[in-house]
Amino acid sequence: MSGMIHSAQWIPVSATQLAAWHGRRVGSTLRLDGPCPACHHTVEAVIQLTGSAFEGGGVPTAGPSARTVALTCACGREHPGQPGEPPRGCGRTWTVASVTDAAGDVVLRPADDPYLAEAAEAWRTARTDDLTRLRAGAEKWTAGIASLLGLLGVLGVGSEADRIAGLTDEGQTAVVLLITVVVVLGGFAVVQGYRAAYGWPQTRVVTSDQDLISWYSSQGALPSATAARLRSAVIAAGTALIAVTAATVVPWLLPSVNPPSPVVKVELTDRSVMCGTLLSSSAVGRVSVRRADSGDVQTVSLNTVVRLFPVEKC
Numbered sequence: 001m002s003g004m005i006h007s008a009q010w011i012p013v014s015a016t017q018l019a020a021w022h023g024r025r026v027g028s029t030l031r032l033d034g035p036c037p038a039c040h041h042t043v044e045a046v047i048q049l050t051g052s053a054f055e056g057g058g059v060p061t062a063g064p065s066a067r068t069v070a071l072t073c074a075c076g077r078e079h080p081g082q083p084g085e086p087p088r089g090c091g092r093t094w095t096v097a098s099v100t101d102a103a104g105d106v107v108l109r110p111a112d113d114p115y116l117a118e119a120a121e122a123w124r125t126a127r128t129d130d131l132t133r134l135r136a137g138a139e140k141w142t143a144g145i146a147s148l149l150g151l152l153g154v155l156g157v158g159s160e161a162d163r164i165a166g167l168t169d170e171g172q173t174a175v176v177l178l179i180t181v182v183v184v185l186g187g188f189a190v191v192q193g194y195r196a197a198y199g200w201p202q203t204r205v206v207t208s209d210q211d212l213i214s215w216y217s218s219q220g221a222l223p224s225a226t227a228a229r230l231r232s233a234v235i236a237a238g239t240a241l242i243a244v245t246a247a248t249v250v251p252w253l254l255p256s257v258n259p260p261s262p263v264v265k266v267e268l269t270d271r272s273v274m275c276g277t278l279l280s281s282s283a284v285g286r287v288s289v290r291r292a293d294s295g296d297v298q299t300v301s302l303n304t305v306v307r308l309f310p311v312e313k314c
């Protein structure tokens, strides 16, 4: 039968054909070997019971169990019409019910539930490119995390820091609240958007038919969950945009408190003393004081100052 033509199709399998099969449960894999029901070449199969992928909820059950498994011929022999990519074989796929006992020995019998057969086939094809998809998804998520961190830039609000510092306590509280809203909603929008686009990375253990069904039905529920996530991402992003606009504008609308100018006493080299409020001087090397006694502004060169110190009042 070695010249059998390659054909990618599902074939039914009988108890007699499965009688020559052996299996062991090793860690999180099922290792099965036996003759292909079509080409009769020996096939060795390693079935992953764990899958790391994006999406698919449900809780796995523990212990010895029955699990429907989809197998494909990977006899490694030449079959005319074989495609270039693995597995090399006659192309047939079939479904078996595997029962693992407490000692880890696996017995195979024909699978009779079409829904489970479909779910098992979906699990098999989903496993083949787990790593590629995870890496591609991880790349996208890295960009998502970067934009999440970019949101923290809002916390600086850079040039407005002085203006915010000059606000009343109520004004500062309002600005802090707005910035919190921006960061929380912005972060939520980014995460939900990325979940909708690229899924959520998860590792699943599917050891029983019950696990398989819950995994398969969660795959079916993905479209509506994705739509809900995208919707909430857009709403959150819109609200965050309003909040960031408000956080930018509000500091300029709210009144600021003018801090009292410091009162200083200045002793000069000619033994005279001036006392008053220190003014900000534009001239380098000079100091200006509005005298408390006369109200005049007196400007002196710094090299005539012996001592300058703050006082409560003059």
Ligand SMILES: [Zn+2]
Binding pocket: 036, 039, 040, 041, 073, 075, 076, 077, 079, 089, 090
């Ligand atoms: Zn073969």
Ligand SMILES: [Zn+2]
Binding pocket: 036, 037, 038, 039, 040, 041, 073, 074, 075, 089, 090, 091, 092
């Ligand atoms: Zn085969």
